[in-house]
Amino acid sequence: MARIKAQALSTVYPNGVRAVDALDLEIADGEFFALLGPSGCGKTTLLRTLAGLEQASEGTVAIGEKDMTAVEPGRRKVAMVFQDYALFPHMTVAENIAYPLKVRRQPKATQREVAERTANSLSLAGLLDRRPGQLSGGQQQRVALARAVAIDADVLLLDEPLSNLDARLRLEARTFLKRLQREIGITTVFVTHDQAEALALADRIAVMESGRIRQLGSPREVFGRPSDTFVANFIGSTPMNLLDGTIEGGNLAVAGATLPTPAALPDGTKVTVGIRPEYLTREPAGRGITGTVSTIENLGVSSLVTLECPDGSLLGMTVREQHEPRAGAEITAVPEQGRLLLYSKEDGTLLA
Ligand code: ATP
Numbered sequence: 476m477a478r479i480k481a482q483a484l485s486t487v488y489p490n491g492v493r494a495v496d497a498l499d500l501e502i503a504d505g506e507f508f509a510l511l512g513p514s515g516c517g518k519t520t521l522l523r524t525l526a527g528l529e530q531a532s533e534g535t536v537a538i539g540e541k542d543m544t545a546v547e548p549g550r551r552k553v554a555m556v557f558q559d560y561a562l563f564p565h566m567t568v569a570e571n572i573a574y575p576l577k578v579r580r581q582p583k584a585t586q587r588e589v590a591e592r593t594a595n596s597l598s599l600a601g602l603l604d605r606r607p608g609q610l611s612g613g614q615q616q617r618v619a620l621a622r623a624v625a626i627d628a629d630v631l632l633l634d635e636p637l638s639n640l641d642a643r644l645r646l647e648a649r650t651f652l653k654r655l656q657r658e659i660g661i662t663t664v665f666v667t668h669d670q671a672e673a674l675a676l677a678d679r680i681a682v683m684e685s686g687r688i689r690q691l692g693s694p695r696e697v698f699g700r701p702s703d704t705f706v707a708n709f710i711g712s713t714p715m716n717l718l719d720g721t722i723e724g725g726n727l728a729v730a731g732a733t734l735p736t737p738a739a740l741p742d743g744t745k746v747t748v749g750i751r752p753e754y755l756t757r758e759p760a761g762r763g764i765t766g767t768v769s770t771i772e773n774l775g776v777s778s779l780v781t782l783e784c785p786d787g788s789l790l791g792m793t794v795r796e797q798h799e800p801r802a803g804a805e806i807t808a809v810p811e812q813g814r815l816l817l818y819s820k821e822d823g824t825l826l827a
């Protein structure tokens with residue numbers, strides 16, 4: 476097991492794209508770490524640079540205490556699972572799992588023994604003689620994982636390993652992956668563009684944009700206090716409300732309402748007010764934002780209610796089924812204590 480440390484790491488492609496840009500990152504021993512961000516932000520490139528599959532243009536990568544920047548991929552003690560699993564179609568499950576051992580010229584008996592043991596721990600016993608084409612997507616994914624953990628690796632790198640599974644299998648595979656990682660305790664870096672997956676699985680998340688890390692924190696921190704409006708927009712299955720606000724007479728004027736401000740800023744300061752739909756409650760009386768219900772979307776146990784406020788801005792709030800208002804009704808949405816965030820109008824960073 477080992478920690479991973481990247482310092483001032485850049486990866487520049489021959490066409491000049493700086494896919495990873497002067498990035499500093501430390502991942503603790505045994506941690507389950509997610510790299511999250513929109514398409515093209517550099518997640519895969521960062522993962523491949525940690526694995527040694529891409530050459531770092533500047534900076535260093537260390538695994539454990541060892542500087543790996545110039546070490547070839549096969550000697551980094553890193554196991555990687557790719558998005559498409561990259562299984563060999565002409566080999567059986569057992570041969571696929573044992574392949575890294577074969578490459579390392581381990582005896583046939585060891586290969587079979589490791590394949591059987593790993594297959595057992597990944598619920599693949601009984602499938603050892605099948606070929607990948609005869610397996611479900613979830614089973615293929617587990618074979619790819621089995622092949623990765625069959626070698627004695629220090630670090631497990633996963634590039635969107637769940638993205639080829641349908642919604643139900645994905646949930647199952649998520650739980651499975653979390654359990655497996657806990658059991659073997661291997662330092663794991665997991666690339667995903669699915670924020671719900673990152674929130675559910677990771678000990679910590681790095682939210683990336685343009686080759687840099689915008690925020691690094693626990694799922695709770697990244698969800699509850701996004702460090703800027705980019706992260707605020709990206710995280711959350713229903714988007715965070717981001718409204719124009721102004722500090723007036725020590726209060727916060729927003730969406731036609733006057734609320735207590737979470738920070739003492741000079742009068743007249745213009746801010747972006749962030750509040751998650753989940754942190755608004757419907758109260759008959761209370762200091763909140765009043766608006767008219769314009770749309771109601773069913774989310775399952777709750778609904779996303781959109782209010783049209785007196786100044787024309789739209790405010791989303793989630794409401795439990797039994798409290799669902801009627802379209803056209805006037806209701807007041809009260810922010811939960813401590814959940815109102817203020818962002819800078821200039822650069823979108825969190826002020827309070
Ligand atoms: P996705 O979620 O779509 O896989 P990503 O966050 O993993 O995206 P990367 O695949 O790392 O992003 O790509 C980062 C940037 O580098 C993008 O602008 C991409 O076009 C560029 N890029 C990726 N691979 C190469 C390559 N081999 N040569 C040149 N540019 C590349």
